[in-house]
Amino acid sequence: MVTNITNFGRSGLSDWLIQRLSAIILLAFTLFMVGYFLFGSQLDFATWQALFQNTAMRIFTLLALLSLAAHAWIGLWTVSTDYLKNTGVRLIFQTLVILATFAYVVWGVQVLWGA
Known part of the structure; x- marks a missing residue:
């Protein structure tokens, strides 16, 4: 039987599903941002700031x-x-990936929700 350690006990099917769902979310975000850049009337700091002041965004x-x-x-x-x-x-590679991913997520949250 093949085991998968990426999800600590769940099957490879859940990994597959997470990858597909995350790809759909990333595609939706990318399409939204490209559409915003292409069809936005103004692209100045005030508009950009107003976009990210919106809680939904x-x-x-x-x-x-x-x-x-x-x-x-x-x-x-x-x-x-x-x-x-x-x-x-x-093990070293995976540890570095975990640390980098964690740092990027924390940094992103600080930028997004910081003052």
Whole structure:
């Protein structure tokens, strides 16, 4: 039986599902931002600030940030287990990925919800 450690006990199906859902969220966020840039009347600081003062936009951006973190972790975990055969190297790589992902999420939350 194949086990999967990315989700601590859940199956590879849940990893697959998380990746697909996170990809859909990231696509929706990207399409929204591209549409905003293309069809926005003004693109100055005041307009940009007003966009991100909206609570719905902050939540959408936070969801995109968390989706990016989950998508990246599952993808990089899969790549590292497939291509990094040395256990020590794989452990170091995965630890660095976890730390970097955590730092980016915390930083993103601070930028998004900070004063």
